[in-house]
Amino acid sequence: MLIKKPSDVRPSEITSPEVYAKRREFLKAAAALGIGAVASGPAGALVKPSGSGTPIPNVIDTAYGDKLELTEYEHVTTYNNFYEFGTGKSQPAENAKDFKTRPWTVVVDGECEAPGEIGIEDILSSIPQEERIYRLRCVEAWSMVIPWVGFPLSSLLKRFKPTSKAKYVAFETLVDKERMPGQRRAVLDWPYREGLRMDEAMNPLAIFATGLYGELLPNQNGAPLRLVVPWKYGFKSIKSIVRISFTQTIPETTWWKLAPHEYGFYANVNPEVDHPRWSQASHRIIGAGLFSSKQPTLMFNGYAEQVADLYRGMDLAKFY
Numbered sequence: 554m555l556i557k558k559p560s561d562v563r564p565s566e567i568t569s570p571e572v573y574a575k576r577r578e579f580l581k582a583a584a585a586l587g588i589g590a591v592a593s594g595p596a597g598a599l600v601k602p603s604g605s606g607t608p609i610p611n612v613i614d615t616a617y618g619d620k621l622e623l624t625e626y627e628h629v630t631t632y633n634n635f636y637e638f639g640t641g642k643s644q645p646a647e648n649a650k651d652f653k654t655r656p657w658t659v660v661v662d663g664e665c666e667a668p669g670e671i672g673i674e675d676i677l678s679s680i681p682q683e684e685r686i687y688r689l690r691c692v693e694a695w696s697m698v699i700p701w702v703g704f705p706l707s708s709l710l711k712r713f714k715p716t717s718k719a720k721y722v723a724f725e726t727l728v729d730k731e732r733m734p735g736q737r738r739a740v741l742d743w744p745y746r747e748g749l750r751m752d753e754a755m756n757p758l759a760i761f762a763t764g765l766y767g768e769l770l771p772n773q774n775g776a777p778l779r780l781v782v783p784w785k786y787g788f789k790s791i792k793s794i795v796r797i798s799f800t801q802t803i804p805e806t807t808w809w810k811l812a813p814h815e816y817g818f819y820a821n822v823n824p825e826v827d828h829p830r831w832s833q834a835s836h837r838i839i840g841a842g843l844f845s846s847k848q849p850t851l852m853f854n855g856y857a858e859q860v861a862d863l864y865r866g867m868d869l870a871k872f873y
């Protein structure tokens with residue numbers, strides 16, 4: 554998130570929306586036939602496959618965000634922030650290639666009546682009717698629109714029966730220096746940690762993503778389970794989650810703790826509150842071309858109608 558120029562996006566390796574549409578058809582067809590691991594569909598001849606290659610069957614396609622123009626698959630999967638696999642934008646795709654996300658267990662603890670552990674297979678198989686495609690804009694110095702496959706946080710969290718003392722929910726990423734080479738350097742205080750206020754977490758726009766573009770999440774995008782909180786800056790959307798804790802007090806979060814004058818706990822997208830080192834009034838659209846002009850950033854990233862009520866009466870310049 555410190556590096557802002559899309560200098561390592563390779564314009565030669567781009568999938569157009571039309572190719573995406575064909576790719577989805579192909580993935581659906583492949584799923585119906587039960588040929589799971591066919592990699593990249595019609596785009597295969599043109600681009601290096603960098604995704605999981607595993608289609609997700611029976612996802613409910615919704616009209617969610619269908620007016621938004623999607624960012625090309627190749628940008629979504631090669632321009633990433635995932636410091637566990639390196640601090641460069643193109644490093645996660647390269648360094649996470651062989652990352653194994655099975656078996657995978659998420660521990661749930663803290664202020665809840667039914668703490669425990671849940672395996673990723675259990676999560677994936679017990680959510681299917683709720684698994685939907687959400688086309689959401691994610692923004693910071695740049696923006697992308699990604700067709701996530703996911704489900705609301707609330708549908709998983711409520712299973713653990715949070716108590717009335719649970720005011721916040723905290724998330725942690727895996728720590729494993731062997732499997733996550735970026736953790737061999739102390740660039741961040743591992744594990745990567747994030748958190749939400751309970752009412753934020755229960756908003757239907759806060760989702761767990763398990764896939765994108767119709768396939769299981771590519772490793773570099775946070776496999777096998779990550780947050781997507783589209784009205785907040787990108788760093789809130791924590792990847793490769795292994796722990797969820799309900800807490801009474803505000804949890805420490807990675808970037809807030811590292812640079813509290815630059816990053817707050819809330820991190821709501823707000824064009825009127827600048828980062829101390831740069832304006833947050835505008836951003837660049839990834840894939841729109843090197844010479845495209847900057848776009849004005851919208852309050853709550855354009856999701857004000859859904860989330861503004863959560864912050865009524867709060868001074869958003871103070872609680873940034």
Ligand SMILES: Nc1nc2c(c(=O)[nH]1)N[C@H]1C(S)=C(S)[C@@H](COP(=O)(O)O)O[C@H]1N2
Pocket residue numbers: 554632633634635636637693726745773774775786787788789790791792793
């Ligand atoms: N565990 C972990 N989660 C993370 C990060 C990270 O470095 N480690 N980077 C964050 C930042 S700064 C951003 S912008 C988004 C990027 O998500 P994307 O690569 O899927 O676009 O992931 C967020 N989640």
Ligand SMILES: [Mo]
Pocket residue numbers: 554634693786787788
């Ligand atoms: Mo970021």
